Amino acid sequence: MKASSGSLSLLRERYGERYRWLVLLSVMVGTMASIMSSTIVNVAIPDMSHYFTLGQERAQWVSSGFMVATTVSMLTTPWLLARYGYRATYAGAMLLLLLGGVGGGLAQDFGLVLAARVAEGLAAGVVQPIPAVIILHAFKPHEQGRASGVFGMGVVLAPAIGPSIGGLLVDWFGWRSIFFMVVPLCLVSLWLAYKFIPVTAPGGVKADRQGDALDWRGLVLGTMGTLCLLNGLVSLHGGSAGEAEALLLGAVAAVACFIAWQYRLIHQDRKPLMDLRLFQYKQFAMGSVVAFIYGTALFGSTYLLPVFMQLGLELSASMVGTLMLPAGLVLAATIALVGRLADRQPAHLLVSVGLALLALSFGLMVFVSLGASLWILVAFAILGRIGLGFILPSLNLGAMRPLEKSLISQGSSTIGFLRMLGGAAGVSLCGIVLEWRLVAHGVSLVPGASNPARVAAFGETFLMLMLLCCLALVAALQLREVKSAP
Known part of the structure; x- marks a missing residue:
């Protein structure tokens, strides 16, 4: 393919007004793959821990190692986009994600599994800031909420359906099979990249391969x-x-x-690497605080909830995936609805409502007992996902709309970095608090030996997440629009 065939102007001429949606669809597939690789492994952690005879602290590095790699590589996205353009950056990340998935599925040593997870995390970190950059560059302000809603709805369908399929795969074929789930999405994303994604850098300018060094x-x-x-x-x-x-x-x-x-x-x-002038904008500064605390609660709970269901409530991996499916579908529908609201309602209001609902869902987990109805778990999970649906399309837009165009890619990677840094800390924090509370109750996480004391330890860890959401809510109330940027 000739380089000129990937120019932004030629692609716009070929596909017309619908082109921006085709670009968004293309990066959505890759983001789905990266998010699925982040969340789906949680369903397999108990089986993987048993296979490699891992303790709780080593097992959590399967999740937190991914988070660390994602967090760090996010900071490189603005430089990669400016130096190599959208297409080369995106396709390279997808290839690395593909290799990580295949390598993790074939690995015979836990060190190799961890290396594969780090490779997947590096790829995910590069990819995840790109959609926000595209939305803020390609869509008009009154369309950005709708675009974020459509994108978010598509992205969350993968992790919504993924754990259900992943749980079945773990039960039928073992934990290795879940690594291969990202392979089809990676292949599709590579095909879409060379068909629709331009070779230019953000703003439509030519990528500068002789630009500043990283x-x-x-x-x-x-x-x-x-x-x-x-x-x-x-x-x-x-x-x-x-x-x-x-x-x-x-x-x-x-x-x-x-x-x-x-x-x-x-x-x-x-x-x-990070343009600190971003924090001169009050909305961005407050959005960054919310993103960090919200990431801690979100990713901590993403790690904690499947472990609670399997080792606290003694449910199978396939049952855990099935119970999480309705909440994921509700999340997709909520994001689509809130995306349209984000074009008309203030971001601080939508984010605050979402954090309040998320905090409530964590608080209610304290009342889940060993013999609790499965529908109660589903209802609490749905409540939390509705809260997420209010936050996801609103936070980035509310924080980055006041930024100058030249700062958008920096803003997207920085707020993503802070969210993922909070997430990586959240996974570790949940593991630490859970272990602390288990010792306080005189119990352990030996499979097949759950009791009310173990469930209580999980409940107290969920309370910690609730308090974090309440702290983020205080910052979200400051995410009010100002009349003019500094």
């Missing part, structure tokens, strides 16, 4: 800070106090050095 020093500092933070959280419970203190201090030092280095690059008129 801020490797900032990337190393960001990676060090993330790893120190997560390992420090784990050491707070499982390690020594001295080790935890050293790691957390290391995280603080790395963040301080990262911020100082980013400011230095800005003053030298060079391209920083």
Whole structure:
């Protein structure tokens, strides 16, 4: 294919007004694959832990390792888009995700499984900021909510259906089979990329392969800070106090050095990994706070809920997937509806309603007992997914609409980075709090030996997530539109 055939102007001329929707569809398929790779493994964690004889702390790195890789690689998306354009960046990430899925399914050692998860996480981190960039560049302001709703509805269908299919695959074929579920989506996304996605960089400008070099020093500092933070959280419970203190201090030092280095690059008129001028916009600053706390609660619960159903309530993997399916379908419908509301209603109102519903769903999990009706679990899960449906289309738009066009790709990757950093911390935090409460109740997570004390430990961990959502709600109320950007 000739390079000129991938130019934005030629593709627009060929497909007309519907072209922007075709681009959105193309990146939606890849984002579906990346999100499915993030969430579907949770259904298989108990079987994988048994196969490799893993403890709780090592098992959670299957999820948190993915999150760390995703978090760090998100910061590289603006540079990759400017240097290589939409098509090469997107297709390269999809190829890496494909290789990670195949490698994880064939791996015979837990280290190789973890490496495959890291590869998938790196790919997911590059892909996930791209849709918001496209929506804010290609769609008019009064259409952006609708586009976000349509995109979000499509994206959540994959993780909604994925755990149900994944649960059946785990029961029938073992945990390895769930790694291969992303393969068809990756292949389709690669075909769509070379058909519809332009070779240009954001804004329609030509990709600059001779542009600024990647801020490797900032990337190393960001990676060090993330790893120190997560390992420090784990050491707070499982390690020594001295080790935890050293790691957390290391995280603080790395963040301080990262911020100082980013400011230095800005003053030298060079391209920083994270443009800190974004935080001069009040809506973006408040949206970032919400994104971090919300990510902690969201990804922590995504890890915790399947483990609770299997090891707390002693349900099979296939039953867990089936119970989560109705909530996923409701989430898809809610996102489509709220996407249209986001064009007319203030973002802070929609985000606040969503966080309140999500907090309520976590609080209600305390009342789930060992013999509770399965319909109660379904109802609580649906309530939480309705809350997510209010947050997902609204948060990015509310935070990034005031940004200058030149800052949109930076804004998308930064808010995604903070959300995923919160998510990675949330997975670790849930594992730590759960282990702490299990010890306090004098029980463990031995399969087939659940009791009310174990269920109570899970309930107290859900209460921690509820408190985090309430904290995010305070920040969301500050996400009000201002008359003019600074």
